Amino acid sequence: MPRQNRVTPFSTLIASPARGTLTGNRGCLHDEHGQIRRAFQGQRWIICLLEFKGRKRAIMRPGHYTELFFLDEATALAAGHRPCAKCQRDRFNLFRDIWAKANPELANTTRPAATVLDAALHSERIAARAPQRRDCYSIEELPDGTFVTADEESAYLVLRHHLLRWSPAGYEGLTTQAISYPLRVLTPASIVRALATGYPVGIHLP
Numbered sequence: 001m002p003r004q005n006r007v008t009p010f011s012t013l014i015a016s017p018a019r020g021t022l023t024g025n026r027g028c029l030h031d032e033h034g035q036i037r038r039a040f041q042g043q044r045w046i047i048c049l050l051e052f053k054g055r056k057r058a059i060m061r062p063g064h065y066t067e068l069f070f071l072d073e074a075t076a077l078a079a080g081h082r083p084c085a086k087c088q089r090d091r092f093n094l095f096r097d098i099w100a101k102a103n104p105e106l107a108n109t110t111r112p113a114a115t116v117l118d119a120a121l122h123s124e125r126i127a128a129r130a131p132q133r134r135d136c137y138s139i140e141e142l143p144d145g146t147f148v149t150a151d152e153e154s155a156y157l158v159l160r161h162h163l164l165r166w167s168p169a170g171y172e173g174l175t176t177q178a179i180s181y182p183l184r185v186l187t188p189a190s191i192v193r194a195l196a197t198g199y200p201v202g203i204h205l206p
Contacts, residue, residue: 020069073202145201
């Protein structure tokens with residue numbers, strides 16, 4: 001039976017048999033029975049490689065962080081995670097540099113510490129739970145890799161001025177005419193700016 005550890009672009013956790021291409025965590029979310037009891041623990045939400053130096057882990061061990069899985073990097077970024085500074089050091093440095101360039105008022109330096117990134121992203125994640133909406137009226141203004149929703153049920157990836165419907169197993173094509181505006185932007189604003197500044201987000205396409 002699939003565990004409830006697959007992350008959607010809405011940042012929610014679902015159970016799915018589909019295998020992700022990346023893993024990560026946001027603290028210990030499960031109890032001793034492997035049941036999810038909280039949405040997060042702390043501000044450090046990271047994206048990790050499925051394999052790193054041959055290390056093996058038992059999933060959802062009591063008292064240890066909850067192993068989460070993502071379809072791809074675009075999904076993880078939409079959910080508010082960032083590359084791990086340990087197993088994805090080069091990727092983390094690239095993301096940090098571009099994020100700082102795109103968000104100078106948040107970074108306050110060209111190479112902010114991971115804790116600065118985490119605090120800024122956490123503020124955006126908390127704000128996303130508030131009534132305020134970040135709407136867009138044209139996907140032409142959004143960079144590739146951004147996620148949006150029209151109905152709070154389905155999430156869509158912006159790619160080459162088209163929208164692809166997200167599913168745990170992959171993306172489904174969709175014409176822009178099938179969507180009613182305005183759309184709510186799911187990807188945190190500072191990450192959208194990083195994407196627009198040139199961060200080469202990983203997208204899992206067939």
